[in-house]
Amino acid sequence: MDRISDLPDCILLHILSFLPTKTAFFTTVLSRRWTHLCHDLQHFDFNQIQFHNSSHAWPEFYSRKRLFAIVNRILSRHKALPIRTFRLTCDLAQFNEYTIVEWFITKVLGPNLQELNLNIQLSMVGLPDCKVVIPNSVFSCASLVTLRLSGGNITFLSPSSSSCGYHLPSLKTLEMHKVEASIDDVAELLSHCTALETLILDLNRQVSEVGLRIHFPLSLKKLNFRSDFDPIRIYGLECRQQFPSICVSNLHNVEEATINVTSRDFVLKFLVEFRWLRSLVLGDLVFTCLPEAPPDLIPEFTSLRRLELAVRYFDTRYIMNMLEKCPMLKVLVIVFITDSVNKDPHLLRVWEHPVKVPTCLASHLQVIKIKGYLETRYDRDFFAYVLQHGLVLESLDIQVDRARAKELSLLPRSSKACQINFCWNQEKEASSRGRQQWQHLRTLQEKALLELLQKNLNL
Numbered sequence: 001m002d003r004i005s006d007l008p009d010c011i012l013l014h015i016l017s018f019l020p021t022k023t024a025f026f027t028t029v030l031s032r033r034w035t036h037l038c039h040d041l042q043h044f045d046f047n048q049i050q051f052h053n054s055s056h057a058w059p060e061f062y063s064r065k066r067l068f069a070i071v072n073r074i075l076s077r078h079k080a081l082p083i084r085t086f087r088l089t090c091d092l093a094q095f096n097e098y099t100i101v102e103w104f105i106t107k108v109l110g111p112n113l114q115e116l117n118l119n120i121q122l123s124m125v126g127l128p129d130c131k132v133v134i135p136n137s138v139f140s141c142a143s144l145v146t147l148r149l150s151g152g153n154i155t156f157l158s159p160s161s162s163s164c165g166y167h168l169p170s171l172k173t174l175e176m177h178k179v180e181a182s183i184d185d186v187a188e189l190l191s192h193c194t195a196l197e198t199l200i201l202d203l204n205r206q207v208s209e210v211g212l213r214i215h216f217p218l219s220l221k222k223l224n225f226r227s228d229f230d231p232i233r234i235y236g237l238e239c240r241q242q243f244p245s246i247c248v249s250n251l252h253n254v255e256e257a258t259i260n261v262t263s264r265d266f267v268l269k270f271l272v273e274f275r276w277l278r279s280l281v282l283g284d285l286v287f288t289c290l291p292e293a294p295p296d297l298i299p300e301f302t303s304l305r306r307l308e309l310a311v312r313y314f315d316t317r318y319i320m321n322m323l324e325k326c327p328m329l330k331v332l333v334i335v336f337i338t339d340s341v342n343k344d345p346h347l348l349r350v351w352e353h354p355v356k357v358p359t360c361l362a363s364h365l366q367v368i369k370i371k372g373y374l375e376t377r378y379d380r381d382f383f384a385y386v387l388q389h390g391l392v393l394e395s396l397d398i399q400v401d402r403a404r405a406k407e408l409s410l411l412p413r414s415s416k417a418c419q420i421n422f423c424w425n426q427e428k429e430a431s432s433r434g435r436q437q438w439q440h441l442r443t444l445q446e447k448a449l450l451e452l453l454q455k456n457l458n459l
Contacts, residue, residue, distance in 0.1 A: 009040070017043035017085070021074070022050045039077075043085035044108075046071050064090060068100055075107045082112035089119040092153065098130050106135055112143055114170075120151040131155045131180065139189060140167045150177040158185050166192035175200040187214050200224040216250040223251070224258040225270070226283065252276055260310075264289035268297055276303050284310040284337040291318035301326050308333040314376045316351050320358065327359040336372035351381040357389045365390055370398040380407070387413045399423040 016024040021044045051063040051070075067090055086108040092098060101120060108116070120132050134149065134156040147168075149156075156179070159165040171193045176186070177200070186203075190196070196217040201224070216223070251257075251273035259270050260283025267282075267290050274280065280301065282290065287310060290298075301307075304326045309319065311334060319334065368386060387393070393415045400408065405422040 013040060016041060020045050020047060020050055042083055045087040048090040071104060082110035083108045084112055085115040087117040091121045095130060098132050101132050109137055109141060113141055114143055115146040117148040120154055122153045142169055144168055145170050146173040147171060148175040149179045152178040155180040168193050169195060171196055173198040177202040191215055193217050195219050198222040203227040213247045218250050218253060220254050222256040223254050226260040248273055260285045262288055264293055272299050275299050275301060277301060278303055279306040280304055281308040284312060287311050291315050295321045298325050304329055306331040310335045310337050312337050314379050316382045320354050323358040323360055328364050329360040330364055331367045333369045336374045338372060338374055351378040361389050362391050366392055366394045368396045373399045383408055384411050387411050390415055393418045395419050395421055397421045
C-alpha cells in the first residue's frame with residue numbers, strides 16, 4: 001500500500017532535501033507528482049562521485065562533464081522559491097571549469113540562501129594558478145547560516161568598496177580548509193560575523209612578515225584551529241613559515257576547542273584564552289612543541305571536563321602535567337598517531353613518579369580512553385598509577401592484544417566500580433596468527449622432508 005503518496009508536498013519536499021540531488025530526481029519516474037516536486041526543490045547536493053562510470057575510457061572527465069551538465073540544467077530551469085542549500089563536491093581540471101563553478105555560486109545566491117558548501121579540489125597539476133574566486137556578494141548574504149569552503153584552489157578577495165563589504169549577521173558556522181586568503185581578510189571577515197558559534201580554520205599559507213591578529217566574535221562557542229605551515233626549501237635547507245607574533249582575543253565564551261599548530265607560543269597564547277573551556281582537543285602538531293614547555297606556563301583549566309591528547313609516543317610526563325592542570329576533568333582521551341616515522345620504540349619518556357597525585361585523578365576523573373595504542377616498556381607503570389589513584393575511575397578503555405590484556409586486568413584498582421574494557425588489537429592478532437600458521441606449515445614441510453629422506457635411506 002502506497003502511504004507515502006498521501007503525505008502533503010511540504011513533507012515530501014522535506015524528505016527529498018536529505019537525499020543527494022541525483023537520487024531525489026530518480027523519483028520522477030514514479031509519477032508526474034514527483035516530477036513537480038523535484039522542480040520545487042530548494043536544497044541541492046551535488047557530488048561528482050555520484051556520476052562516476054568506471055567503464056568509461058576517462059571516468060574522471062566523464063563524471064565531471066555529466067555533473068556540470070546536470071547542475072547547469074537544473075539551475076537554469078529552476079523556477080521554485082529561492083534556493084536554501086547548495087552543496088558541490090568536485091574536481092577541476094580545465095580553465096573554463098573554474099568560471100562555470102563561479103557561475104553556479106552566483107546563480108544560487110539569493111535572499112533565502114542558508115547554506116553554501118563547496119569542496120573543490122584540483123585534479124591536474126598543470127593548473128596551479130587557477131582559482132575559484134568566491135564573489136564578494138557571498139560575504140554580504142544576510143540569510144547565510146552555514147558557509148563551508150574547502151580546497152587549495154578556492155580564494156576570496158577583499159571587498160572592492162565599502163558599500164559591498166563583509167556582512168554576515170546570521171552566520172553561525174564558518175569552515176575554511178586550505179582556502180587561500182590573506183590573514184587580514186580572514187580577520188576582517190570574522191569581525192563581521194556577529195552571530196558566529198562554530199569556527200573551523202585550517203590555514204596552510206601565511207605571510208611570515210606580519211603577525212597574526214584575530215579578534216574572535218563574542219558569540220563563538222566552538223573553535224577548531226589548525227595551521228601546518230608549508231615547508232619552503234632554500235638552498236637545500238627546509239624551513240617553515242611562522243608568524244613573528246600572535247594576538248587572539250574574545251575566546252572566553254568558547255566551550256569546545258581543537259588546536260593543532262606547531263608553534264609553542266601559538267599554543268600557549270591560545271591556552272591562556274581557553275581557561276574556561278569544557279572540552280579541549282590538542283592535536284599531534286601540538287605534541288611537537290608543548291611537552292617541552294615549562295609546566296608553569298600552562299594555565300589551569302578550572303572548568304575543563306573532557307581532554308583529548310594526540311601523541312606520537314607514550315610521553316607520560318606530558319600526560320601527567322596536563323592532568324595536574326585540569327582539576328575538574330572527567331574524561332581523558334589519549335590518541336596515538338602512528339606512522340612510519342614514529343614507530344621507533346625508543347621514542348618514549350621514562351616513567352617519572354609524580355610528586356603529588358593530580359586533583360582530578362583523586363576526585364573527578366571517571367573515564368580514560370586509549371586509542372591506537374602503541375605499547376612501550378613504561379606504560380604498565382602509568383596504568384598501575386592511574387588505577388591505584390583513580391578513586392572515582394569507572395572505566396579504562398584500551399585496544400591491546402589478548403596476552404597484554406590479561407596482564408593489565410590483574411593490576412589492582414582503588415575504585416570498585418572501575419571496569420577495564422579491552423578492544424582486541426585484531427591487526428596484531430591476525431599478524432600473530434599468520435606467523436603461527438606459517439611456522440606450522442614450515443614444521444609440516446620439514447617433517448615431510450625427513451620422512452622422505454628416511455624412506456630413501458631405507459631403500
